Amino acid sequence: MNYKNIAVAILAACLLSACSGTEKPADLTGAHQKKQTGEFSQVCEKQLSGDIRLSGNLKAYNEVNIFPRANGFVKEIYADRGSVVKKGQLLLRLEAPEMESQLQAANSRFVQAQENAAASKDKYQRLKEAAKEPGAVSPLELDNALSRMKADQAISLSEHSNVSSVRTLQGYLNIYAPFDGTIVQRNVSPGALVSPGKSTDQPMLVLQDTKKMRLEVYIPENYVDKVDLSKPVSFTFNAMPSLVQQAKISRSANALGSMRSEAIEIDVRNEKNQLKPGMYAEVKIPLLSGAKSLLVPNTAIVRSTEAQYVVLVKSGRAKLVNIKEGLISKDSTEVFGDLRPGDALVKQANDEIKEGQKLN
Known part of the structure; x- marks a missing residue:
């Protein structure tokens, strides 16, 4: 029983000795943080390379959606998808059967108006001849005849x-090609009812001129003045x-x-119709020889959901500066x-690393 008490006392003494020791575990987190914030670099200014590479999209030089200018039914179609057509x-x-009726009615009214105008003119001429005899025709009657003739005319x-x-x-019931080109879409068939539509509606035909093409490229804002x-x-x-x-910017x-x-x-x-609208291209845009840019290491940029920024060192403390990225190298x-x-x-x-944090 005494031996057991002695063993317990020895174990307690060992534990107390371990707790009162001066050795502490190594602070690996602090060392790692120091390594992260202790490596510094500088913003470098270098002359830009002679060009930048951007993607481009090929478009037809002329393209038109063909809509009707009057209500009607499609009677005949003389071109289909892929048809090469000439201007006119x-x-x-x-x-449009109702349009024929409108034309006949308009012709009838015109013929009637012509007859009335001819009769008024004849009456005025007769009164004018009769007025040569003093007292045969009153001046008022002659003036009324003249006014009537002018109104009928x-x-x-x-x-x-x-x-x-x-x-x-x-x-307008006959639709003609506005320029030389190729029909790339056909959206109607004979018998279809068509009417003048908006630009958001589906066109009857789509015509493209592809003898000459437009290569469209978008220059980022930061390079606009350097091209x-x-x-x-x-x-x-x-x-x-x-x-x-090779070609010049048009x-x-x-x-x-x-x-x-x-x-x-x-x-x-x-000229050989090798190129098609919608093709993608890689375009090399020349830059002005004197243009320079600021460069930082790739690892110095922090990308978050809110912004992209670098951490400057000002008086030993961190300053977060928002940036926009340009060209990226290795x-x-x-x-x-x-x-x-x-x-x-x-x-x-x-x-x-937070704003104002002290850097080692």
Whole structure:
């Protein structure tokens, strides 16, 4: 029994000795944090490369959705999808029986107005001859005849204009090609009822001119003032990677769109019809030789759901600066923001570093 008490006393003494020891476990978390915040780099300013590579989209030089200009039924269709048509070629013929009735009614009114105008003129001429005999015709009667003649002539001209208007509407029943091109869509069949529609409605036909194409490229806002418009651009199409072409920028929008970029267009010849609207291209845009940019290490950029930023070192403390990314290389990224060449920043940044935090 005594031996058991002695063993318990020895065990308690060992535990008390361990708790009162001066050795502490190593603080690995602190060492790791120090390594993260202790590696610094600088914002570098370098001259931009001679060009930037952007994606482009090929579009038809001219494209039109063909809608009817009058209500009617499709009577005959003279072009289908894939048909190559010439300017002024008849594409569709509509029929509208009520329009023929309108034309006959307008003609009848015009003939009647012509007869009335002729009768009024004849009456005025006879009264004018009779008025040569003193007292045969009163001046008032002659003036009334003149007024009646002019009124009937005006009515006749009005009815003639009405006939021309109805004939013009009747001419809308024939649909002609506005330019040379290819029909790429056909959405109606004979017997279909069609009417003038809005741009959101489905067109009867879609016509594209693909002899010359527009290569549309969107220049990001940060490069708009750095593009060299005097030099040609080179481009290759994804469907034909071995074919490299060159051309000058034909036109630019001179305004930023909804994506904060400026649209430019490059005219591309398509004599052999190898190119199709909708093709994607890789476009090399030349930049001005004096343009420079700010570069930071790829690891210095922190990307969160709210923003992209880098951590500057100001008086030993962290300052978060929002940036926009530009071109990205293997080890550095072009950035735009409130930065200056030579600014110190955290090389291995992360979202655990807070504004104003002391950096080692």
